[in-house]
Amino acid sequence: DVKVTQSSRYLVKRTGEKVFLECVQDMDHENMFWYRQDPGLGLRLIYFSYDVKMKEKGDIPEGYSVSREKKERFSLILESASTNQTSMYLCASSTRWSPNYGYTFGSGTRLTVV
Amino acid sequence: SQELEQSPQSLIVQEGKNLTINCTSSKTLYGLYWYKQKYGEGLIFLMMLQKGGEEKSHEKITAKLDEKKQQSSLHITASQPSHAGIYLCGAHLREIQGAQKLVFGQGTRLTINP
Numbered sequence: 001d002v003k004v005t006q007s008s009r010y011l012v013k014r015t016g017e018k019v020f021l022e023c024v025q026d027m028d029h030e031n032m033f034w035y036r037q038d039p040g041l042g043l044r045l046i047y048f049s050y051d052v053k054m055k056e057k058g059d060i061p062e063g064y065s066v067s068r069e070k071k072e073r074f075s076l077i078l079e080s081a082s083t084n085q086t087s088m089y090l091c092a093s094s095t096r097w098s099p100n101y102g103y104t105f106g107s108g109t110r111l112t113v114v
Numbered sequence: 115s116q117e118l119e120q121s122p123q124s125l126i127v128q129e130g131k132n133l134t135i136n137c138t139s140s141k142t143l144y145g146l147y148w149y150k151q152k153y154g155e156g157l158i159f160l161m162m163l164q165k166g167g168e169e170k171s172h173e174k175i176t177a178k179l180d181e182k183k184q185q186s187s188l189h190i191t192a193s194q195p196s197h198a199g200i201y202l203c204g205a206h207l208r209e210i211q212g213a214q215k216l217v218f219g220q221g222t223r224l225t226i227n228p
Binding site: 004033035040041042043044045048058088090092102103104105106107108110 | 118158
């Protein structure tokens with residue numbers, strides 16, 4: 001069964017900490033995405049990557065950075081966590097060869113910044 | 115304002131009743147995806163519609179795409195407790211090629227009362 005795995009289901013971090021959220025997919029997908037989900041706002045795209053070492057800003061990149069050193073791994077970095085970054089973070093992957101199958105999502109990481 | 119608007123935002127129905135969720139775009143749709151999310155978890159792909167007039171079904175869930183109205187509907191027949199969750203529509207708002215972000219609606223929270 002194909003999978004997108006996010007390293008943590010729940011995280012609690014302090015304001016100002018550097019936070020790493022990890023995502024690994026085993027489907028050899030080219031494209032990977034980071035979204036955050038907030039009540040009433042739906043999913044909003046933070047960053048995405050269409051190849052190793054490539055990255056593109058999404059709709060709300062401020063306060064975040066990403067790293068894709070290997071095809072299967074896409075990391076989201078909060079350089080200095082703030083309380084307004086408390087949210088559910090969802091990673092997804094897709095392949096350009098089968099867009100009809102949509103995105104495969106991970107189970108999410110619920111981050112609380114205190 | 116949202117590029118994809120879902121309605122209703124919340125829905126409570128009696129078990130066994132039918133229900134419909136709508137997703138309306140302010141732009142031309144090039145691909146429309148329906149996902150289901152159980153509370154606090156990742157998104158599960160339900161189906162994808164690409165052509166105007168297209169209709170797909172999976173078990174008791176049917177989705178249709180009205181290209182002229184730039185709208186999709188998700189219909190559940192004889193609802194069951196297992197249908198409870200958050201339903202999200204996602205769409206490509208330009209021609210699909212390569213890596214491309216999905217834009218999402220705010221989600222519809224469905225509760226099934228026994």
